[in-house]
Amino acid sequence: MDDKKSQKKQTEDYKNKYLRALADYQNLEKRTQLEKERITQRAAEQIIQELLETLDTVENVQKHHPSDQGIKLAVGNFHAVLANHGVVKIDVLHKKFDPIEMECIEVVESDKDDAVTEEVRPGYKLGDKVIRVARVKVGKKFTKVTS
Numbered sequence: 001m002d003d004k005k006s007q008k009k010q011t012e013d014y015k016n017k018y019l020r021a022l023a024d025y026q027n028l029e030k031r032t033q034l035e036k037e038r039i040t041q042r043a044a045e046q047i048i049q050e051l052l053e054t055l056d057t058v059e060n061v062q063k064h065h066p067s068d069q070g071i072k073l074a075v076g077n078f079h080a081v082l083a084n085h086g087v088v089k090i091d092v093l094h095k096k097f098d099p100i101e102m103e104c105i106e107v108v109e110s111d112k113d114d115a116v117t118e119e120v121r122p123g124y125k126l127g128d129k130v131i132r133v134a135r136v137k138v139g140k141k142f143t144k145v146t147s
Helices: 002-064 069-084
Strands: 087-089 102-109 116-121 124-126 129-132 134-140
Touching (some): 002 069, 002 124, 069 087, 102 116
Parallel strands (some): 102 134
């Protein structure tokens, strides 16, 4: 009788150890997969940030040659590729200044406080994550001092 109880207890112990080992292995697989996804995401962000610098250059050329259809096509293709990969431009003009999405490079006189008056360099998001903040000029009401 004791032999059966002992075997049953030993079997139960092995079963519990197996289940714990299986759970540990499954957790390891999940952590490994998440880490791979994070690495892939970070690599994509770095490449996109470098492409955004190139896009800035091409857009600056377009400002100086607005009638050049080749440049217009290149800029359009850039934006289409970025959009296909979930990259969207942050809409900032006339919005309230948001330090998470924007970097204020100058405060200018305006009729509205804390509203973006000019976008100097566009910002972009990849999904919900800001991958490059927009550089903006922000309006501030100035009161005239009378003597």
